Amino acid sequence: METTRILKGDICYSTDKDTLITVPDGFLVCENGLCAGVFRQLPEIYSRLSVEDYTGRLIVPGLTDLHMHAPQYAFRGFKMDLELLEWLNSSAFPEEARYEDPEYARRAYSIFVNDLRKSVNTRACLFATLHLPATKILMDLLEESGLETFVGKVNMDRNCPDYLCEKDGNASADATIAWLEQTAGHYSHVRPILTPRFIPACSDHLMERLRDIQREWQLPLQSHLSENPEEIAWVQELVPGSRFYGDAYDQFGLFGGDVPTIMAHCVHCPPEEIQLMKEKGVYIAHCPQSNANLTSGAAPVRLFLDQGMSVGLGSDIAGGTVLSIFRAMAEAIQVSKLRARLTGDGLKPLTMEEAFFMGTKGGGSFFGKVGSFEPGYECDAIVLDESPIPHPQKLSLKERLERFLYLSGDDWVLHKYVKGRQLF
């Protein structure tokens, strides 16, 4: 049975990083979950169908969070006075260890998934923990939410505290296979993604086993890259034959190529690393707030965009604290301006169009044709709630959208559609 939905409202979406399309009082037509187009006047063939009338409301594509740690949602916003490696040991690891207890996991993940469902995001790539039962609880809850997600059971078998460390590479790899087997075919909206924590936490043997698992199971991969100077120096010690951090992944055959791969942060990439990411089609998850909170720095996003690389935005909960990818858009712009002023490196700050593109179509493309309203795109749409920000004057659509980046809360959404299904 064919199903068609028509949403009427003030529609904004990106076609490329420099082009924001705004259609006041437009019609978004969705057929069988895919966008058929945005029209200023409703074409005759649809004229007998009912219209979901959101006149006067902003309608934009659902946002994609390309990098975040679901278990860390419970402690977002505190213990923020440390850099990456210290923060992992004193904050992230002890908090993640709690997820050994399925009851705690259910309580914490229920809060997280409920908030994510209500949020402006429709897609997310999530790190779980190393624990199988907790990871399955997370996947169950996400499946019920109707959101489209990738979830990764984390691999970590070295340089971690005893209470949060897999015994060795084989134990970690075997647990991953068990997780894949136990969850295969169970979900329509949740997909598995291979998730080695980062080079310092993964032995060479684990990485080799993960490559085999990736090939057998045809899995995408997510990890961390060049976030913090100390981390980078440590990788050089741990993989002495590597030319740079990304090369360490590449030596294990886990740096893109045929396989969709996300590397979070990419703050301190040397030119050869950028070149290799470009060649291998690696996605960059830019996490501006996290990079500020953990004193990591400011990624050279301008370079990535100008070279046509794939860049999306990440909340990086709980390095970052805020779910909304609108907030990540605003912060990407702000951080790019501070980078320009403080380093004087001549990289032009990001524009609002570029930030909106990264948070929608840029990151969305990791999921396929996602994050735009162009014909053929999977129809993720959110109807925004501007009522908390009344204004005394007329505003253009672009002004209203830009304002939403800077001012909106996580859940200023009235209605949410994913692949054409209405969640609320």
Add this chain to the structure above:
Amino acid sequence: METTRILKGDICYSTDKDTLITVPDGFLVCENGLCAGVFRQLPEIYSRLSVEDYTGRLIVPGLTDLHMHAPQYAFRGFKMDLELLEWLNSSAFPEEARYEDPEYARRAYSIFVNDLRKSVNTRACLFATLHLPATKILMDLLEESGLETFVGKVNMDRNCPDYLCEKDGNASADATIAWLEQTAGHYSHVRPILTPRFIPACSDHLMERLRDIQREWQLPLQSHLSENPEEIAWVQELVPGSRFYGDAYDQFGLFGGDVPTIMAHCVHCPPEEIQLMKEKGVYIAHCPQSNANLTSGAAPVRLFLDQGMSVGLGSDIAGGTVLSIFRAMAEAIQVSKLRARLTGDGLKPLTMEEAFFMGTKGGGSFFGKVGSFEPGYECDAIVLDESPIPHPQKLSLKERLERFLYLSGDDWVLHKYVKGRQLF
């Protein structure tokens, strides 16, 4: 008649920049608008009085916004892709010109004051516009709100567009005297503050007249200092005898000393300027978000604090976009971390304690004994709404407060008291 109130809850306040006092299940006693103290157990003498029971809620001092432009609230969050001088000409000035129309002013200021009343802030220092009727409308609305504010009719007589420029120094000064005469004695909660826009917009003669007005009327002063490199170079051209930007104010006798004075931004101060600010007791309004949005940079707040200078936080609406001074606290920390990483200048990032201090007692002290719960302080208290951020584990008071800096919205306040009076 003596009035005593007693608030019970989880109480946090600063005594100095490094000391955050947390009292779970404590009692805040307020007598005739002044704090009598915070007690772990209610002293016997108060035992017969009724208690306003906010058990389980965070109670903290009201926050102070030391710098913002009330007329710019209407366009916060858009037109953000420019630096200061261009932004003034293309965004701020055209928007401010609308306030010549009292009807527009009433509509716009009503939205602003309503939001400020509901916000976490209890005190603010506000720029209005050059228009007398609009400025009085703003003062009337603020008076009704019950907040404690300083409001300044803006002086600007050069280098501004014709549609938003006073004819000359005498016209500007005379209008200021008229404003002071017309409003004198009208308000209990709103006080006038002298407000030359900044050196580029004020002729020498205007500055001389303002000094006379300041002495006659005993007025505090607010203005802008060393925000943007182009602006600083321009001041050097306009006042060629000045040794640095602050010296230009000082040459006109308008740079602190006996008179309480706020300078907003102070991003690019040379050492001699910092030294002079210190000698003259000038307040620094640190506006981290604005300094990012307008690509101004990141002020060296660590230097100011370590020298014991007076520093508060400003939203700088609409260079900044967000009213809540909790948000400014989080951003002050984030920006200090980016500054440390990107410049490598060795200035240690700000701590949560320092940020909370600046947003409460630091800025509050411009109003007198304000911003703490120590005995004798004017009792501004807010009872916070943490219900939007449920959590699965036990949190300490400090963790809950830190989380509030990073996650709270402008109006996550359940109850608000100013000088002991309950607003809601």
